Amino acid sequence: MQTLNKSAISKFPRVKLSYNPVENIWTLEEEYHYFDEIKDAKIIINKGFKFDLSSIPRIFWRIVGVHELSLEAPLIHDFMYMSRGGKRKYHDNKKLLGTIEPQNIFYSRKEADDLFLKMMEEAGVSKWRRLFGYVGVCLGGRLYWKSEKNNQQRTENLDDNCLSF
Numbered sequence: 560m561q562t563l564n565k566s567a568i569s570k571f572p573r574v575k576l577s578y579n580p581v582e583n584i585w586t587l588e589e590e591y592h593y594f595d596e597i598k599d600a601k602i603i604i605n606k607g608f609k610f611d612l613s614s615i616p617r618i619f620w621r622i623v624g625v626h627e628l629s630l631e632a633p634l635i636h637d638f639m640y641m642s643r644g645g646k647r648k649y650h651d652n653k654k655l656l657g658t659i660e661p662q663n664i665f666y667s668r669k670e671a672d673d674l675f676l677k678m679m680e681e682a683g684v685s686k687w688r689r690l691f692g693y694v695g696v697c698l699g700g701r702l703y704w705k706s707e708k709n710n711q712q713r714t715e716n717l718d719d720n721c722l723s724f
Contacts, residue, residue, distance in 0.1 A: 571681055574630045585612045585634075587656075593635055595674060600664040602635055605656035610637035613692065614699065628692040629682035632675050636696065639671035640703055668704045672696050 575588040587608040594601050612626065613633045638657045641650040644666030645659040659665070666674070675696055679689045 571631060571678075574634055576630060576634075583611060584609050587634065591631070591634065593631065593678070597674075597677075598664055598666070598670070601660045602638065603658050603660065604634060604638050608634075608638065608656040610634060610641075612637075614695075627684070627688055629679055629684055631682060632678035632684075632692075635678060636671060636675040639666055639674070640700065643704070644668070644671055668700065672700065 571593060572591075574591050576585045577588055578585050587604055587606055587610075590606050591604045592601060610633070612630070613628045638655070639645070642648070642655050642657065642659075645662075646665050648655055672693065676689060676693045679692060684692070
């Protein structure tokens with residue numbers, strides 16, 4: 560008889576997604592809300608938001624699959640990166656489908672990565688997988704976040720603190 564691991568039960572509502580294998584893109588099928596009690600902010604992502612789930616290089620899929628870091632944490636994390644922590648409304652000349660309320664709350668790169676870590680824990684992701692995912696976004700996310708020139712100086716100051724958890 561199999562016993563239920565209560566610590567592996569997600570503490571937030573499940574996200575409803577569809578997947579397009581040709582484009583390797585996930586699409587949010589229903590509006591999704593997440594409340595971050597640390598910043599007292601509600602993150603709202605609208606139906607139709609497209610993202611790549613977990614950007615784990617294929618070579619590591621035997622260790623951690625793209626869906627094993629939860630579905631919700633990568634959704635929120637991708638929105639944070641695309642919106643630069645809520646500071647921009649457009650990504651690749653397309654309106655982003657999401658907001659942070661109240662509108663005067665923004666996330667730094669480190670705060671977005673830390674929220675990713677927290678959400679994986681809330682979703683019941685094992686500690687070693689959380690560490691793998693967190694280190695991955697800290698190292699791999701640096702290039703993505705820095706791709707916008709006017710954020711480069713601010714980001715460089717945050718990079719040194721990224722792995723201090």
